Amino acid sequence: MLDSFEILHTSGVVLWSRSYAPVGAHIINSLIRDVFIEERIVPQPDDAGQRPTYRKEGHTLKWTAAKDLGLIFVAVYQSLVHLTWIDKLLENIRALFIGLYGDQLKKHHTSVVNCDKFGPYFERQIQELEGANDGASSATPNVKLTPPSSADNDSAEESALKPPVLQQQQQPLSDTSADSTPIPTPDTSRPTTPAQSHLLTAKSRPGAKLSRRDKKKVAVGNSAPASSGDEASARRKGKALAKKNRTWTEFGADEEDPSLILDYSQSDLRDDASEAEALEEINPESWGRKTGKGQFVLKDLDDEMDQIIAEQNAKKGVSSQASGIVGSSLGAIGGLFRNVVGGKTLTKEDLAKSLKGMEEHLLQKNVAREAAVRLCESVERDLVGLKTGNFTTIESTIRTSMEKALTKILTPTSSLDLLREIQAVNGSGRPYVLSIVGVNGVGKSTNLSKIAFFLLQNHHRVLIAAADTFRSGAVEQLGVHVRNLKELSKREGGEVDLFQKGYGLDAANIAAEAVTFAAKNNFDVVLIDTAGRRHNDQRLMSSLEKFGKLAKPDKILMVGEALVGTDSVAQARNFNASFGPGRGLDGFVISKCDTVGDMVGTLVSMVHATGIPVVFLGVGQHYADLRGLNVDNVCRLLMS
Amino acid sequence: MAWYDKDSWLTAALAPTPSTIALTLFVALVLPILVHLFLYRQAAPTALPTFVLVGPSGGGKTALLTLAERKTVAQTHTSTAPLAIEALLPSDVVPASSHYRAPGDPAYERARRFLLLDTPGHGKLRHFATTQLINPTNVRGIIFVVDAASVAEEAGLNEAAEYLHDVLLALQKRYTGAPTSKGPKAIPVLIAANKLDLFTALPPHLVRIQLERAVSTVRKSRAKGLKDSGVALGGEDDGLDQEREWLGEGGEGHFEFQHMEEVGTGVVVKGGNVIGGDGTDVKSWFEWIGAQL
Ligand SMILES: Nc1nc2c(ncn2[C@@H]2O[C@H](COP(=O)(O)OP(=O)(O)OP(=O)(O)O)[C@@H](O)[C@H]2O)c(=O)[nH]1
Ligand SMILES: [Mg+2]
Numbered sequence: 001m002l003d004s005f006e007i008l009h010t011s012g013v014v015l016w017s018r019s020y021a022p023v024g025a026h027i028i029n030s031l032i033r034d035v036f037i038e039e040r041i042v043p044q045p046d047d048a049g050q051r052p053t054y055r056k057e058g059h060t061l062k063w064t065a066a067k068d069l070g071l072i073f074v075a076v077y078q079s080l081v082h083l084t085w086i087d088k089l090l091e092n093i094r095a096l097f098i099g100l101y102g103d104q105l106k107k108h109h110t111s112v113v114n115c116d117k118f119g120p121y122f123e124r125q126i127q128e129l130e131g132a133n134d135g136a137s138s139a140t141p142n143v144k145l146t147p148p149s150s151a152d153n154d155s156a157e158e159s160a161l162k163p164p165v166l167q168q169q170q171q172p173l174s175d176t177s178a179d180s181t182p183i184p185t186p187d188t189s190r191p192t193t194p195a196q197s198h199l200l201t202a203k204s205r206p207g208a209k210l211s212r213r214d215k216k217k218v219a220v221g222n223s224a225p226a227s228s229g230d231e232a233s234a235r236r237k238g239k240a241l242a243k244k245n246r247t248w249t250e251f252g253a254d255e256e257d258p259s260l261i262l263d264y265s266q267s268d269l270r271d272d273a274s275e276a277e278a279l280e281e282i283n284p285e286s287w288g289r290k291t292g293k294g295q296f297v298l299k300d301l302d303d304e305m306d307q308i309i310a311e312q313n314a315k316k317g318v319s320s321q322a323s324g325i326v327g328s329s330l331g332a333i334g335g336l337f338r339n340v341v342g343g344k345t346l347t348k349e350d351l352a353k354s355l356k357g358m359e360e361h362l363l364q365k366n367v368a369r370e371a372a373v374r375l376c377e378s379v380e381r382d383l384v385g386l387k388t389g390n391f392t393t394i395e396s397t398i399r400t401s402m403e404k405a406l407t408k409i410l411t412p413t414s415s416l417d418l419l420r421e422i423q424a425v426n427g428s429g430r431p432y433v434l435s436i437v438g439v440n441g442v443g444k445s446t447n448l449s450k451i452a453f454f455l456l457q458n459h460h461r462v463l464i465a466a467a468d469t470f471r472s473g474a475v476e477q478l479g480v481h482v483r484n485l486k487e488l489s490k491r492e493g494g495e496v497d498l499f500q501k502g503y504g505l506d507a508a509n510i511a512a513e514a515v516t517f518a519a520k521n522n523f524d525v526v527l528i529d530t531a532g533r534r535h536n537d538q539r540l541m542s543s544l545e546k547f548g549k550l551a552k553p554d555k556i557l558m559v560g561e562a563l564v565g566t567d568s569v570a571q572a573r574n575f576n577a578s579f580g581p582g583r584g585l586d587g588f589v590i591s592k593c594d595t596v597g598d599m600v601g602t603l604v605s606m607v608h609a610t611g612i613p614v615v616f617l618g619v620g621q622h623y624a625d626l627r628g629l630n631v632d633n634v635c636r637l638l639m640s
Numbered sequence: 641m642a643w644y645d646k647d648s649w650l651t652a653a654l655a656p657t658p659s660t661i662a663l664t665l666f667v668a669l670v671l672p673i674l675v676h677l678f679l680y681r682q683a684a685p686t687a688l689p690t691f692v693l694v695g696p697s698g699g700g701k702t703a704l705l706t707l708a709e710r711k712t713v714a715q716t717h718t719s720t721a722p723l724a725i726e727a728l729l730p731s732d733v734v735p736a737s738s739h740y741r742a743p744g745d746p747a748y749e750r751a752r753r754f755l756l757l758d759t760p761g762h763g764k765l766r767h768f769a770t771t772q773l774i775n776p777t778n779v780r781g782i783i784f785v786v787d788a789a790s791v792a793e794e795a796g797l798n799e800a801a802e803y804l805h806d807v808l809l810a811l812q813k814r815y816t817g818a819p820t821s822k823g824p825k826a827i828p829v830l831i832a833a834n835k836l837d838l839f840t841a842l843p844p845h846l847v848r849i850q851l852e853r854a855v856s857t858v859r860k861s862r863a864k865g866l867k868d869s870g871v872a873l874g875g876e877d878d879g880l881d882q883e884r885e886w887l888g889e890g891g892e893g894h895f896e897f898q899h900m901e902e903v904g905t906g907v908v909v910k911g912g913n914v915i916g917g918d919g920t921d922v923k924s925w926f927e928w929i930g931a932q933l
Contacts, residue, residue: 006717008717009723010719010720010721011702011719011720011721011722011723011758012702012716012717012718012719012720012723012758012760013702013705013706013714013715013716013723014714014715014716014717017715025715025717028717029698029717029718032717032718032720033718033762036720037718037720037760037762037764037765038764070721108724109724109725109726109755110709110725110726111705111706111709111714111723111725112709112710407767408764408765411763411764411766411767412763412764413762413763413764414763414799415763415802417798417802417858417861417865418865419861419864419865420798420857420858420861424794454866457864458864616866626866627866627867627868628865628866628867628868629868630868633868
């Protein structure tokens with residue numbers, strides 16, 4: 001069963017909500033954070049059939065958005081139950097809500113959308129979709145949206161309705177699952193009549209739309225097995241249907257006995273005329289009660305709802321058609337004009353060409369293809385359905401949006417303040433442990449020394465641990481760095497020492513020993529250098545997990561080269577995953593940034609692959625050539 | 641018919657015939673008007689005084705915004721986009737500029753109107769707020785909404801302090817970077833210590849002390865921190881970027897909000913709660929807004 005449904009604005013204001021079970025606000029908040037802001041979960045494109053889902057604390061969330069109006073529709077339900085109609089619900093509610101309140105939403109300087117009256121619409125949608133799904137669980141759930149049909153379509157529909165009768169009996173499970181949370185209703189005793197009353201009242205309205213017929217047919221199809229099938233399934237079916245129309249007793253149930261009514265409905269399938277006769281009897285009554293009774297309000301809603309949804313869908317259809325067919329003469333000229341002047345509503349097709357260009361541009365900047373594609377997709381998601389501003393072309397609109405996307409991806413959620421963290425950890429009476437990992441030859445030792453130099457400048461006592469017991473010469477290399485740093489520390493202050501155990505021993509043990517040694521000897525910071533390893537070397541990568549467990553670093557940074565191309569994505573991913581569950585990288589150091597000019601795409605690729613921020617950039621040969629990340633500047637380089 | 645013929649269209653277009661003159665006049669007069677209409681149709685009709693809501697995520701900015709607009713609080717979630725609303729000062733608060741006016745005077749009613757601009761507080765989305773600070777249009781004040789309960793913990797305090805530091809630094813830069821010696825119009829800051837209804841919340845004076853302490857730490861570690869990559873990666877080296885600026889008096893010692901007075905930014909801390917068992921208490925904040933109007 002649905003737990004909660006919310007319609008919220010991108011500004012954070014909840015416009016409308018309905019909840020059936022308490023759902024903490026933090027659940028939707030974390031959906032917004034993880035999916036919309038940090039984009040850690042990339043939603044699949046809409047046309048892939050199923051909508052993407054997000055899971056949190058036993059809840060499953062599905063959502064859809066109306067970009068141009070800044071709306072997000074979220075449905076929350078228990079992960080244990082399997083609800084197939086949520087997609088449809090989201091779609092219908094979106095169409096309904098936009099159709100009803102679209103004008104209000106376009107107003108400026110207000111967050112108020114007067115939608116108190118949305119409740120009944122929503123309830124009806126739920127009832128209908130749930131009903132349609134309970135009954136013909138195998139039939140398509142979008143019965144409601146099949147276009148108004150002509151006579152021959154009807155007969156096709158008719159024959160299509162036969163199979164559900166069989167499937168009904170084969171699938172009692174789907175019924176029970178729906179029954180496990182029955183809505184309390186007094187009329188469970190008369191299984192078949194609801195469908196009938198539904199049918200009659202629907203027909204009795206003079207303005208009833210054709211599409212009502214289709215739905216009615218399904219309802220009839222549903223009721224059929226109740227009379228022909230076995231007892232148990234009939235009972236169950238009855239409950240499910242009763243849910244659908246609680247108020248049926250008001251109309252005609254007292255007058256006729258169930259089997260008779262069933263006859264009517266059956267004959268209706270074949271003969272419209274006899275049905276019309278049956279309707280005549282009830283008509284006057286229905287007119288009289290029209291305003292007073294809930295049933296009729298519902299019927300009005302149904303019609304209105306169908307109309308709105310159809311309208312919204314038609315709009316969608318037209319806009320996509322216009323760009324296809326009318327795009328020949330006048331449309332093309334107008335489109336060109338609006339492309340220059342602005343005010344054009346963007347479609348996928350409009351964007352495709354410019355986005356391709358943008359993708360090429362990013363690739364030239366050394367952004368991995370995967371990351372470039374994702375950025376372009378996120379821009380596309382951002383822009384489709386939007387209007388270009390006055391006097392802005394598609395290209396410049398894409399540019400602005402891309403800059404925004406880059407800023408968002410590169411900006412860390414919370415900035416790293418190494419000095420303060422060190423202070424906090426030292427305050428708790430132990431040394432701060434930072435370790436560095438990466439593939440061979442990317443400059444791990446060099447960047448480790450740069451960080452050591454920075455810490456020395458801040459008068460820390462630093463211990464450098466040589467945990468690269470693998471590559472010959474590694475320990476000596478680090479020794480040289482430490483000698484240089486000692487020399488420098490005379491001038492800068494601070495103190496530095498090397499912790500080493502030669503070659504061949506287990507790196508994780510050495511690291512752990514170094515930490516103990518540092519704690520005993522009053523060092524503030526331990527910097528651990530590790531052996532370089534190929535990220536696809538299973539054996540070496542797996543040893544990292546033990547390393548993480550024994551040394552318990554406060555921070556694990558990965559060094560990546562700015563020069564590396566497509567490989568960066570795989571590197572970042574594999575290293576991030578190598579520390580076992582619950583532990584990952586904390587940041588990237590990108591080395592050799594001075595050698596690539598404006599081709600700084602590696603930064604984007606690595607962040608894209610993991611969502612982990614770049615914290616340091618190596619920009620030269622000297623110990624002082626370490627920098628923090630300036631997001632604006634990098635974005636400018638990438639867009640230039 | 642060649643173009644130089646007497647009655648060819650080209651000749652007619654260049655000849656001083658009445659119709660040509662009329663057409664030319666028409667085009668010359670109407671076109672600018674049309675362009676004007678086209679451009680300004682959607683421009684904001686009025687420039688109301690604006691107050692910007694900033695602060696870390698979950699502080700209650702959006703909740704406050706809905707309260708200001710509709711007198712009741714709507715349910716909210718994490719914001720991903722900014723939103724401006726037009727609000728009216730509550731009737732018991734008098735705008736500073738209208739003390740002598742009688743209620744009911746249209747000018748008085750007009751003076752009570754203002755725009756409230758909500759910005760997302762998530763770390764990745766703060767550029768919406770910072771662009772407002774770099775180029776403030778009609779901004780009369782900044783309301784830094786902070787959860788007084790989260791400030792009691794180290795992590796929450798640090799996040800708030802870092803954001804606050806950046807906001808104050810941006811205001812200081814705007815002041816010192818202004819071309820005139822007098823400096824631009826001051827933009828005061830209200831630190832709204834929200835959620836005082838929670839029993840874990842710190843009282844406003846403690847919020848003030850804690851924030852001052854934490855901003856000092858942020859300032860210190862920024863001073864010691866690494867330079868950013870701007871210049872090294874081919875950013876324009878105009879000397880100005882390189883010269884880093886410190887918040888407050890020379891960036892030394894303990895930071896106090898009072899130091900901001902020198903750069904034309906008054907900072908006050910006031911407590912309140914948007915939601916709460918015993919109703920809302922946001923009077924002091926609205927009084928502050930009234931004092932800036
Ligand atoms: N107890 C209590 N809760 C409050 C108060 N004010 C706001 N909240 C709650 O705090 C939560 C966050 O409020 P929002 O207004 O959405 O936070 P925000 O500052 O807009 O956060 P972002 O949009 O993420 O920047 C909401 O669930 C509010 O109900 C208050 O005074 N007391
Ligand atoms: Mg908000």
